[in-house]
Amino acid sequence: MSEHFILPRGDGPSLLAVDDLRVAFGEKQPVKGISFEINEGETLAIVGESGSGKSLTALSIMGLLPAGGTIAHGSIQFEGREITTLAPREARALRGGSIGMIFQEPMTCLNPVMTIGAQIIEALRQHQSLSRKAARARALELLDLVRIPDPHRRIDDFPYQLSGGMRQRVMIAVAVACSPRLLIADEPTTALDVTIQAQVLDLIDRLRRELSMAVLLITHDLGVVSQWADRVVVMYAGRKVEQARPDAMFGNPLHPYTRGLLNASPRLGDSYNYIDGPLYEIPGSISSLAGDRGCAFAPRCAHVRAGCRDAVPALATLSHGRQVACPVLLSEENRVTAVDL
């Protein structure tokens, strides 16, 4: 192999492998068996409406499930190592070390009574043995890396002295302080206005390249997926219903839920050629889902058939790693379109 060989983006070896993950709160199982992989250097997006289990999936990877929540089944391997069974000390070393996470609201992880510099220094010193002086110098570099203007002046500011977008950048600086291999971003820009959103997502993507990390991007915004993701997993009621490259998914969404999501997204609906026609809202909500026997989307589905309520549809794997869990739309008349992608 030539030394100039560059691995195509997203085709690197698997960094994270989630296999049949189920998360339970007592009898309730909001994540019902999800599997996916993230390759080195790629951005994988998970989309789905509120309550589909996106955040619980991310928090399982971080070992940060809320009280009462347990991993009832499945495995999560990071760099080939099972991480669901790590001792608390090992799990802490992984968090903020090899895996960083950012949230929708920076103030959930920034301490309001500590300067931003002190918080970055703390993150660094938790994972690396650095002198105070070296850590402060690195904190300045990190503020510069996330494009905080005038880092020397800003480093001793408190979070309240910064705008929302700047606080988001500081949170990102804390998350990438130790050059993680994977950055998990849970709705990182939902609270920001559109211009700042794009800047923050551009920043995450630049850091992905510069630090050679992979990104797990959790969002309900299909515009974000189309612009920043290499692959997308669509979740519905705790399960994966479709997985595809964004161009394939937007050009030919296969699952009725994905079609509904796209139809409900006018910005994308204009530019992509999908199938189901006019703009419409998916009727009902996840909470209206029927029991756990059949397809959870059946009560809201325009294509529902008798068999849909009998058994949970299996994920079929098509070409290019595409997956879909809807036997009706993969029936004979649709098969050609699906496989032709």
Ligand SMILES: Nc1ncnc2c1ncn2[C@@H]1O[C@H](COP(=O)(O)OP(=O)(O)OP(=O)(O)O)[C@@H](O)[C@H]1O
């Ligand atoms: N602490 C908890 N205790 C009990 N049930 C919970 C808890 N957290 C989440 N759940 C259940 O899990 C479901 C999925 O939650 P999750 O936060 O993963 O959804 P999500 O897809 O990330 O939605 P959102 O976009 O609103 O964050 C919730 O609708 C809720 O029923």
